[in-house]
Amino acid sequence: MKGVIFTEFLGLVEEKWDADMVDDIIDACDLPSGGAYTAVGTYDHQEIxxxxxELSKRSGVEVPDLLRVYGQHLFSKLATTYPQFVGKTDSVLDFLEGVENYIHVEVRKLYPDAELPSFETRRLEPQVLEMIYRSSRHLDDVCHGLIEGCISHFNKQGTVEREPIEDGTRFIIRCE
Structure with missing residues (x-):
């Protein structure tokens, strides 16, 4: 997993809690990397x-809730860092439809060794998108948060429903 995922997570922890919480969770986990991450490095996803x-234990916030908040935070940070990826449209659903065939293509140019999830999309109605998420890492909650972060980024109103399917998660996104 690319280091940017780790650096942004630790940034969120520092923002929502403090630097001591960052140090505490790193120290408690006995990580192979030692908790020293660079944005372009590659690390075992088990570390995240x-x-x-560990953050859930210390904060009392359930893991799924932490992961969704992290997904929201991550979208905001990625949109700021890579405005060229989000500036092509002002439509949430158009953006989400382009993740697999545009965003991931561009990410692979920057990070050829990145192991990305896959997405299949289908418009069910003009304002309703079905998005199938598949990943060996099963970070469905992060994906959910990323979608919510996308809706927020574009200043739209929307809802996200999800259901597990045999080999992934089916998201239904309704957006103005």
Missing amino acids: VALVV
Whole structure:
């Protein structure tokens, strides 16, 4: 998993709690990396799992809730860092439809070794999108938060429903 995922997570922890919480969760996890991440480095995704579980224990916030908030935070940070990816449209659903065939193509140019989830999309109605998420990492809650972060970024009103399917998660996004 790319280091930007870790650096942004630790940034969120510092923002929502403090630097001591960052140090505490890193120290408690005994991570192979030692908790020293660079945005372009690659790290075992089990490290982020360990950090999130430890934060949940210390904060009392359930893991799924932490992951959704992290997804929201991550979208905001990525949109700021890579405005060229979000500036092509002002439509949430158009943006989400382009994740697999545009955003992920561009991400692979920047990070050829990135292991990305896959998305299939289908318009059910003009304002309703079905998005199928598949990933060996099963970070469905982060994906949910990323979608919510996208809706917020575009200053739209919308809802996100989800249901597990055999090999992934089906999201239904309704947006103005």
